[in-house]
Structure formats: structure tokens, C-alpha cells
Amino acid sequence: MNKKIVVLLLLIVAVAAGIFFYMKKEDEKVAEEKVVTPTKEMVFNRGNGAEPGSLDPQISEGVPSSHIIRDTFEGLTAEFTDGSIIPGQAESWTISEDGTTFTFKIRSNAVWSNGDPVTAHDFVYAWQRAVDPATGSEYSFLLYPLQNAQAIANGEEKDLAQLGVKALDDKTLEVQLEGPAPYFLGMITHSVAYPVHKATVEAHGEAWTRPENIVSNGAFNVTEWTPQSRIVAVKSDTYWDKDSVKLDKVVYYPTESTTTELKRYRAGELDWTYEVPNDQINWIKENMADEFHVSNYLGTYYYGFNMTKPPFNDPKLRKAFTMAIDRDILTTNIVTAGEVPAYAFVVPGVTAYDAVYADFNGMTQAEREAEALKLYEEAGYSKDKPLEMELRYNTNDNHKKIAIAVSSMWKKVFGAKVNLVNEEWKVYLETRKQKEVTQAFRAGWIGDYNDPNTFLELWLSDSGLNDTGFNNPEFDSLLKQASLEQDAAKRKELLMKAEGIFLEANAVAPIYHYVTKRMVKPYVKGWQSNVMDHIRSQYITVEK
Known part of the structure; x- marks a missing residue:
């Protein structure tokens, strides 16, 4: 073969090889860039306690549901990061001089998330x-502050149109109250007062x-719900304040085991x-x-205590078991984040109230x-003739430890035989509600607004969350009087007298007043502790 042709062929092969090698490197570079380029999506991975029972604003109960509903729906009023009340779906409102008529614009x-106007x-x-x-x-x-609300809920008034709320036009809502309720604007930040889309519900x-x-009409829309795994909500394109929402997605993880x-x-x-x-708190504090964030x-x-059936229909037995709990041991050795021993039901320090x-308490x-x-x-028991009973709690590591400690106290003082029973959250709530097999049971109440009424109205005889069966006409009457009282000092006296009646009945044994305690990554910004622990994801950014 001609030497020139050979050289030319070798040159062509070399150039081709160079082109191939260059293209291969470029492909590898592009692939590498694809791997290392970070996603622009801002996601907040949020631990959320137990599996929520429902995401229906009028049906749901429990804190795990509330966190999600607060992100995905919005009422007339809302809350800023510090818990202060701010306009929500209502841009403004007026209040009559006597405090009984609210008009919202x-x-x-x-x-709504489907494009329909909220009216x-x-x-x-x-x-x-509701x-x-x-x-x-x-x-x-x-x-119940609304005119005729209690009568309708109790079946005494059949006409729903008699409820003290009406639309004056598509964008004007008038609310008539039975009496002045200074906490009303805070109360309607609760999910029960959120709007729902009628056509979708029906x-x-x-x-x-x-x-x-x-x-829904909130800052985020639920797009996925995998039971016992996760719930996903993405930023809403229709939310009125969407430009202030920085997160693209919130993922809520139900995890009943705090250790996990x-x-x-x-x-x-x-x-x-x-x-x-x-x-693990001591280890967390050290490492x-x-x-680690703790706040009031x-x-x-x-x-x-189930007051409707033996053995705890006996007031002496309820008081005995209440007094035998050593709250100082529990808050020193079991819950150690700063919880305060409780000898009242209304949290001391609540607005416009003196602790009862x-x-x-002084013993x-x-x-x-x-x-x-x-x-x-x-009550008819002794160490030779001990009471055998059940103490029920929802599945949770912390609740279990407290139950073990309290059952040991009751065994030490009385010789009582205490059988511990734990149930998954949804089952547990239903069991408590039925009042058939419950004897003593774990519970907690977080105020829905900063006022003593939010703690006391739980024990009205017709309250849907009164799982003890406490029923006292004088207590009901005092709360009714307080709801109509315009004089703040007289209202406070009525509420304090009502709590005194409730504590004397020992329907419950207050154990401690909560603090919130959680872990938060340093790159999670925009949130602020508040006494309600209402942390709305719409204010949060994740700055990884």
C-alpha cells in the first residue's frame, strides 16, 4: 500500500478516536453534572406523631390531624408565627359595641384549590x-357561643338556619353570639370553624x-396519603397569600414510637x-x-376516670387514686424537659384568670x-382485698413509661393490681368515647385559644370530648352564665367557681402541665415557639 495512503488512514483513525474520546468525556461530564446538580424543590420533612384519624375539619380530633389541617385549610382568622391572631380568609371585621355581632369581609x-371562590x-x-x-x-x-348552636347540637332546635351565622352576600358573613365572647377571634382559628367545599363533601x-x-383553601394541598407511612401536601397555586409561601412541599411522617x-x-x-x-432527654442535652427546643x-x-361505671363511679376511689400519684417523681425522673406538676386543670398563667x-395541693x-x-x-378495698383495674393509654413510648410509673405508685400505696392496656390512636379515641370498657385512661388537653374557657368547656355534660361522664348541672350553669357575662371580673369568678366544682369531683387526675420538646434541624428557619404550638408550615423555609 502506498505510504501516503497509510499515513492518511492512520491520521483519520487518530482524529476519529479523538472525537470519540472527547464526546465520551462530554457525555460523562453532563452525566456527572446531572448527578450533582441539587434539586430546587424545597421540602419540609415533618414528624407528626400518630396516624391522623381524619382530615375533615369538622370531624377531626387530636393534634396530629390539627397540624395537617392547619396547613391545608384556613378560617376567617389565622395566626402569625408568635401565635397572635391575624386576618385569614377574612381581610377585615367589625364588632358591635355589645360584643355579640361580628361582621367579616x-x-x-x-x-378554593379547584378555582372556585371562597364565599x-x-x-x-x-x-x-359542625x-x-x-x-x-x-x-x-x-x-356554642353562636346563637342557638347548643340547642341545635343537642337536638332541641331542628332548623339549622336558626344558627347565628348568615351570608349577607357572597363576601360578607354576619355572626350573632349568645353573649360576648372575648376569645371568639382566637377560637375560630380552630379547624371546626374552617370552611369546607359543599359540592365536594356532598x-x-x-x-x-x-x-x-x-x-381545600389553605397554603398547601394534600396529594398523597399512605397510611402509617406519610402524607404529602404541595404548595397551593390558588392560596391568596401564595407568594409568601416558600416551601414547595411538606411531608408529614406518622411515627408513634418516639424512639424510632x-x-x-x-x-x-x-x-x-x-x-x-x-x-433520651439527658443524652440529647449533652450531645x-x-x-433541642423546649417551650411553654x-x-x-x-x-x-370513667365515672359512669364501677369502680370509678365512687368519688372516694377517684380522689384516692388522684392523691396517690407522686407528680414530683414523674416530672423529675420520667418527664424531664421542664414539665410542671399539675394540681389544677386550667393551666396557671392563662389570660385573665387566677389559678384554682x-x-x-398544699399537702x-x-x-x-x-x-x-x-x-x-x-371505698371497700384494702391491701388484703385489692382493686384490680385497667389503665389504658394510646401506643407511645412516653405514655407507656408514665403508665408503668403511676401503676407502681398505686401498687405501693394501695396494693392495687393495675393492668396496662395500650391501643392504636384511632381505636383508643373510640374506646374512650364509648365509656364501656374504660376505667382509668391517659389523656391530654391543649388549649384551643388562650382563655380558661377552652379548658372548662371540655367538661360540659353535652361535650363530645367529655370521656369521663362528668355531669354537673351547676357546673354547666356557671359556664353558661360566664358566656353571657360582660364584666371581666365577674366572668373570672364564675369560671373559677366552675373549676373548683370540677376539681372537687376528681373526674380527672391532672399530672403535669406540658412543655413542647422537639428536635429541629439548624437549616429549618422561619418558625417561632408559641404557647399554642401552632407552627404553620407556610412560614417555614428549609435552607439546606
């Missing part, structure tokens, strides 16, 4: 739905909150925990103090236990 740009009629429908006995809302009592029935059906939740947080799967295991919380942890305490623990044993024996 709904935003012109308040829109005053949506609120009328939702509030009528007090309608057919709905079965456990929180209908929150709307078209899908109980299935209307499924991701494929739900229509902490492990997931440390592994980087969570940016935020619902709480922390009590037995992760910068990520408007709530009371307590044990309730149980009559054994030493030894004196309490001696008196408790005396009452126990007067």
Missing part, C-alpha cells in the same frame, strides 16, 4: 354542618378528604420531630443541645398517700 382573592356561604355550610347532630362532630361545643361523602377528591422518630431524625430522614423520648405549652397531661388548685406527698389509703379503705 372575606377576601376577593380567597379561592360566606361556605362558612355558613361548614358551621351548620353543629348538626348528624355530622357527629366532637368539637361542636366550640361553636359528592364524595366520607371519602371527600382522600387526595384524589379533596378541595429520633432515629429517623438523626439519620436525616426528618427535619423536625413531633416530640422526643423522655429517657445535640443546639437542635398551653396544655395539661392527665388521667381520666385541688384541695390537696406533702406522705400526707396525700395517708389520706388516699384511708379513702381507698372507705
Whole structure:
């Protein structure tokens, strides 16, 4: 072969090889860039406690549901990061001089996630739905300040149109109260007062909150609900204040085990925990103090007694078991984040109120236990003839530890045989509600607004959340009088007298007043502790 041709061929091969090598490197570079280029999506991975029972604003109960509904729906009023009340779907409102008529002007740009305008009629429908006995809302009592709300909820008034709320036009809502309620604007930040989309509810029935059906009006829209795994909500394109929302997505992780939740947080799967295991707090303080956040919380942890059946229909037995709990040991050795021993049900320090305490508050623990044993024996029991009972709690590591400790106290003081029973959250709530097999049970109440009424109205005889069966006409009357009283000092006296009656009945054993305790990654910004622990995701940014 001609030498020139050979050289030319070799040159062509070399050039081709060079081109191939260059293209291969460019492909590898592009692939590498694809791998390392970070996503622009801002996602907040939020631990959320137990599996929520429902995402229906009028039906839901429990804190895990509330966190999600507060992100996906919005009422007439809302809350800023510090918990202060701000305009929500209503851009403004006026209040009559006597404090009984509220007129709300709904935003012109308040829109449902399907594009329909939010109107005053949506609120009328939702509030009528909340007090309608057919709905079965456990929180209908929150709307009792409205004219005829209690009569409708109790079946005494059949006409829903008699409820004190009406649409003056599409964007104007008028609310008539039975009497002045200074907490009303805060109370309607609760989910029971959120609007719902009538056409969607009526078209899908109980299935209307499924991701494929739900229509909401909040900062985020639910797009996925995988039970016991996760719930996903994405930023709403129709929310009136969407430009201020920086997150693209919130992922809520239900995790009943606080130990498991902490492990997931440390592994980087969570940016935020619902709480922390009590037995890990000392380790956390020593090793992760910068990520551990504790703050005051408007709530009371307590044990309730089923007053409708033996053995705890006996007032002496209820008081004995209440007094025998050593709250100082529990808050020093079991819950150690700063919780305060409770001898009142209304959290001391609540707005416009003076604390009311149980009559054994000033006794030493030894004196309490001696008196408790005396009452126990007067109820017909002794260490030779002990009471055998059940103490029920929802599945949770912290609740279990407290239950074990309290059952040991009752065994030490009385010789009582205490069987611990735990149930998954939804089952547990239903069991408590039925009052058939419950004897003593764990519970907690977080104020829905900063006023003593939010703690006391729980124990009205017709309250849907009164799982003890406490029924006292004088108590009911005092709360009714307080709801109509315009004089702040007289109202306070009425409420304090009501709490005194409730504490004397020992329907519940207050154990401690809550603090919130959780882990938060340093890159989670925009949130602020508040006594309600209402942390709305719309204010949060994730700055990884």
C-alpha cells in the first residue's frame, strides 16, 4: 500500500478516536453534572406523631390531624408565627359595641384549590354542618357561643338556619353570639370553624378528604396519603397569600414510637420531630443541645376516670387514686424537659384568670398517700382485698413509661393490681368515647385559644370530648352564665367557681402541665415557639 495512503488512514483513525474520546468525556461530564446538580424543590420533612384519624375539619380530633389541617385549610382568622391572631380568609371585621355581632369581609382573592371562590356561604355550610347532630362532630361545643348552636347540637332546635351565622352576600358573613365572647377571634382559628367545599363533601361523602377528591383553601394541598407511612401536601397555586409561601412541599411522617422518630431524625430522614423520648432527654442535652427546643405549652397531661361505671363511679376511689400519684417523681425522673406538676386543670398563667388548685395541693406527698389509703379503705378495698383495674393509654413510648410509673405508685400505696392496656390512636379515641370498657385512661388537653374557657368547656355534660361522664348541672350553669357575662371580673369568678366544682369531683387526675420538646434541624428557619404550638408550615423555609 502506498505510504501516503497509510499515513492518511492512520491520521483519520487518530482524529476519529479523538472525537470519540472527547464526546465520551462530554457525555460523562453532563452525566456527572446531572448527578450533582441539587434539586430546587424545597421540602419540609415533618414528624407528626400518630396516624391522623381524619382530615375533615369538622370531624377531626387530636393534634396530629390539627397540624395537617392547619396547613391545608384556613378560617376567617389565622395566626402569625408568635401565635397572635391575624386576618385569614377574612381581610377585615367589625364588632358591635355589645360584643355579640361580628361582621367579616372575606377576601376577593380567597379561592378554593379547584378555582372556585371562597364565599360566606361556605362558612355558613361548614358551621351548620359542625353543629348538626348528624355530622357527629366532637368539637361542636366550640361553636356554642353562636346563637342557638347548643340547642341545635343537642337536638332541641331542628332548623339549622336558626344558627347565628348568615351570608349577607357572597363576601360578607354576619355572626350573632349568645353573649360576648372575648376569645371568639382566637377560637375560630380552630379547624371546626374552617370552611369546607359543599359540592365536594356532598359528592364524595366520607371519602371527600382522600387526595384524589379533596378541595381545600389553605397554603398547601394534600396529594398523597399512605397510611402509617406519610402524607404529602404541595404548595397551593390558588392560596391568596401564595407568594409568601416558600416551601414547595411538606411531608408529614406518622411515627408513634418516639424512639424510632429520633432515629429517623438523626439519620436525616426528618427535619423536625413531633416530640422526643423522655429517657433520651439527658443524652440529647449533652450531645445535640443546639437542635433541642423546649417551650411553654398551653396544655395539661392527665388521667381520666370513667365515672359512669364501677369502680370509678365512687368519688372516694377517684380522689384516692388522684392523691396517690407522686407528680414530683414523674416530672423529675420520667418527664424531664421542664414539665410542671399539675394540681389544677386550667393551666396557671392563662389570660385573665387566677389559678384554682385541688384541695390537696398544699399537702406533702406522705400526707396525700395517708389520706388516699384511708379513702381507698372507705371505698371497700384494702391491701388484703385489692382493686384490680385497667389503665389504658394510646401506643407511645412516653405514655407507656408514665403508665408503668403511676401503676407502681398505686401498687405501693394501695396494693392495687393495675393492668396496662395500650391501643392504636384511632381505636383508643373510640374506646374512650364509648365509656364501656374504660376505667382509668391517659389523656391530654391543649388549649384551643388562650382563655380558661377552652379548658372548662371540655367538661360540659353535652361535650363530645367529655370521656369521663362528668355531669354537673351547676357546673354547666356557671359556664353558661360566664358566656353571657360582660364584666371581666365577674366572668373570672364564675369560671373559677366552675373549676373548683370540677376539681372537687376528681373526674380527672391532672399530672403535669406540658412543655413542647422537639428536635429541629439548624437549616429549618422561619418558625417561632408559641404557647399554642401552632407552627404553620407556610412560614417555614428549609435552607439546606
